[in-house]
Amino acid sequence: MKFILGKKINMTQIFDDEGRAHSSTIVETEPLTVSQLKTKEKDGYSAVQVIFGAKKIKKEFRDIDDKAYFVDEKIEPTLFKVGDSVTVSAISKGKGFQGVVKRHGFHGGPRSHGQKHSEREPGSIGGGLRNKVPKNMRMAGRMGSDRITVKNLKIVHIDEATNSFYIEGAIPGKRGTLVEIRAK
Numbered sequence: 001m002k003f004i005l006g007k008k009i010n011m012t013q014i015f016d017d018e019g020r021a022h023s024s025t026i027v028e029t030e031p032l033t034v035s036q037l038k039t040k041e042k043d044g045y046s047a048v049q050v051i052f053g054a055k056k057i058k059k060e061f062r063d064i065d066d067k068a069y070f071v072d073e074k075i076e077p078t079l080f081k082v083g084d085s086v087t088v089s090a091i092s093k094g095k096g097f098q099g100v101v102k103r104h105g106f107h108g109g110p111r112s113h114g115q116k117h118s119e120r121e122p123g124s125i126g127g128g129l130r131n132k133v134p135k136n137m138r139m140a141g142r143m144g145s146d147r148i149t150v151k152n153l154k155i156v157h158i159d160e161a162t163n164s165f166y167i168e169g170a171i172p173g174k175r176g177t178l179v180e181i182r183a184k
Helices: 100-104
Strands: 002-015 021-029 032-038 047-052 057-062 085-091 094-098 141-144 147-159 164-168 178-183
Touching (some): 021 147
Antiparallel strands (some): 002 178, 032 047, 085 147
């Protein structure tokens, strides 16, 4: 299994040899350094811990053959090729505290028939003989800042001068978000 970490830069269009435009996301990568190997015997699971960037961000990739790597080994972005199908994970944009219309797609109340200030309110949350709010009731609350995984994206271009991958499609997160890229 191949893996690398990168930083989301922005989105752009790139044209292939036949002139078709592909909307793609630019992810800037750099070599990773293996800092620790975790084994099933010692830690209870197998994983490879790597260091990324100048701030030395530590990240762990689980269920990887720990015997294929050794400490202080460099993992280069050149492992990936154009046309590779990749799985990308990142933290989505945080949107703060949102109401039910934006968070869950509620339609709100009608604009007439006595509605004065309650057009975007959720309405009734149930009732009857209960004295509690039912579990999993869709209500207003924090939205975003979730770990999102997008599968079957394709690398359409690699800029070797800047170690940038052009990955077809949208990747979660804002500019500068840490992105995990994995391939079989």
